[in-house]
Amino acid sequence: MKKIVAFLCVAGLALPAGVAQPEMVPVPGGGFVMGFARGDADEKPLHAVELDSFLISATEVTVAQYRAFAESSAYRSSAETGDGSYTWDSLGWHKMEGLHWRHSETGRLRSAGEVRYPVLHVSWYDAVHYCNWLSENAGLRAVYTFQGDSVSADLT
DSSP states (O other), rough: EEEOOOOOOOSOOOOOSSOOOOOOOEEEEEEEEETTTTSSSGGOSSSEEEEOOOOEEEEEBBBHHHHHHHHHHHHHHHHHHHTTTEETTTEEEEEEETTTTBOTTTBBBGGGGGTSSOOOSSHHHHHHHHHHHHHHHHTTTOSSEEEEEEEEEOOO
């Protein structure tokens, strides 16, 4: 049986005053069948997966929460250091240079009234850096280690 390790992001007293702390909720462990027999190659084969119990944020990471991380750590997202991100409209996906987490799904710069909206245009790597930052600010060790383009997780 294949075992999947959940993406860990530990929340604690990590964010500045006035920025909502992530509320964590438990997800019980259990098994399920993953995959799609008639799907694309990366969806095959059907296989049994077992998950341990874990905690997950009750909501998406907000613009305010991500801003606290980016500004306090001087972190620049993959979209900021790369060539932007994508927007979606009725014609499909469009690549936009300069687009990053401060922008909406349409590419518009977010207003001050949108700080509680979910942060967009962040990569998996950006999320891992955010999680490490939350852990360290809560007095815990970082779970993820980077070696070049490789990321490993110490779940002990």
